Amino acid sequence: MVVVFDAELWIWDARRADSWTFVSLPVEASDEIRDVAGGPRRGFGALRVRATVGDSTWTTSVFPDSARGCYVLPVKRAVRQAEALDAGDIVAVRVELLHS
Known part of the structure; x- marks a missing residue:
């Protein structure tokens, strides 16, 4: 399963000092992922x-975020630096679910 979407980078409030940065997957795509993953x-x-x-x-x-009702994707610092991204930027994202 592949999901392509645009989303805003945001910093996780609980770890703001560590600048853990995420994007939220669309709720509809998250529901489909839950169904597929089972x-x-x-x-x-x-x-x-x-x-x-x-x-x-x-x-x-990706991790479920019950407060947002979707999965969230961490965007590591090396990627943010390579792509010149900061929290608040809108990015095009492609996520492919891998079989565990």
Whole structure:
């Protein structure tokens, strides 16, 4: 399953000092991912994905965010630096669900 969307980079309030930066997947896509993934998941409900932002592609996990009702994708510092991105920027994202 592949999801392509535009989203705003945001910093996780609970770890603001560490500048953990995420994008939220669309709620509809998150519902589809839950349906496809099914069953119990590993730690924190994480699902393995291959993510692409700009020219950067990496393997990571998406995590369910009950407050937002969707999955969230962490965008690591190396990607933000390579793509010259900051919190508040709108980015084009491609997420491919990988089989665990």
